[in-house]
Amino acid sequence: MYVDLSSLLALVALIAIALGIWFWNDSLQARERMTATCARICVEMHLQFLDETVALAWLRLTRTATGWLAWRRMYVFEFSESGSDRWKGRALLTGRRVESVQLDNPEGVTILNGASPPPAEAYTRHNTDRETEDHDRLH
Numbered sequence: 001m002y003v004d005l006s007s008l009l010a011l012v013a014l015i016a017i018a019l020g021i022w023f024w025n026d027s028l029q030a031r032e033r034m035t036a037t038c039a040r041i042c043v044e045m046h047l048q049f050l051d052e053t054v055a056l057a058w059l060r061l062t063r064t065a066t067g068w069l070a071w072r073r074m075y076v077f078e079f080s081e082s083g084s085d086r087w088k089g090r091a092l093l094t095g096r097r098v099e100s101v102q103l104d105n106p107e108g109v110t111i112l113n114g115a116s117p118p119p120a121e122a123y124t125r126h127n128t129d130r131e132t133e134d135h136d137r138l139h
Helices: 005-044
Strands: 048-063 069-080 087-094 097-105 108-113
Touching: 005 048, 005 069, 005 087, 005 097, 048 087
Parallel strands: none
Antiparallel strands: 048 069, 069 087, 087 097, 097 108
16 A cells, blocks of 8 residues: 655644644643642632633653553642732642642741641641642642
8 A cells, every 4th residue: 555745744733633643632731730730729728719710821641660661740729818919829730740839928838748648646737847748638
């Protein structure tokens, strides 16, 4: 069977379009997941999730713990404690796993990691000395 150059180029173009659609869909799902996660964390911490959205800050390819390639995405968002202030937050997603969510404010930085949940008495809202791990809040 003979395949001419125009057929080969058409096949490559179709594959590129399919990959583009897959990546676009995957990116939308990742953004929706992070929006829901950040909104839930803000509600649980009695904060206002401003603008009801997250924005992609950067995107990289990385390897997971099992060695597979996955997209690592950093999202930024804003939240408020009183409604009159505005603070930044960051959320890290690797593949479909939420790695961490960081909330910055003048009283300190709160970091929620996806490793393992701490005992209930170890959780503090504004922790400047150490990172607070909270698996249940992230997933």
